[in-house]
Amino acid sequence: YMGESQAALNYFARAGLPCPTNYNPADHYIFTLAIRPGSEEACRATCQKLIAFYKRSDDYRKVLETIGQSLDGYNRKEPNPDQIRSSTSGRLGRTSKGAS
Numbered sequence: 001y002m003g004e005s006q007a008a009l010n011y012f013a014r015a016g017l018p019c020p021t022n023y024n025p026a027d028h029y030i031f032t033l034a035i036r037p038g039s040e041e042a043c044r045a046t047c048q049k050l051i052a053f054y055k056r057s058d059d060y061r062k063v064l065e066t067i068g069q070s071l072d073g074y075n076r077k078e079p080n081p082d083q084i085r086s087s088t089s090g091r092l093g094r095t096s097k098g099a100s
Contacts, residue, residue, distance in 0.1 A: 001050075002059060015053035017046070 001011050008029065009019055019028040033050070035043045054060050 001054070002063065012050075015050050017050065 001008055003011065009025055012019060012029070012032065017032050019025050033047060035047075
């Protein structure tokens with residue numbers, strides 16, 4: 001779920017995972033999404049149900065559209081090879097020092 005906290009209750013309910021009456025919504029989200037020992041298979045099935053619901057939602061399509069627009073803007077920019085080399089070598093230098 002990506003959205004305002006006030007809309008999460010309705011979102012979970014539409015996904016078939018309503019919050020029980022007089023139950024703390026935050027506890028409901030954690031309980032619903034947690035992989036509990038002894039119930040791993042059922043818990044994973046619940047998570048898959050929520051993932052499938054999200055992938056059919058307008059919210060998901062909007063996120064993909066936003067990502068696509070961002071990538072389009074990024075891909076139009078010509079990367080500066082000197083910046084890439086200096087950025088990469090700086091990161092590699094820090095990584096290799098800690099690896100010995």
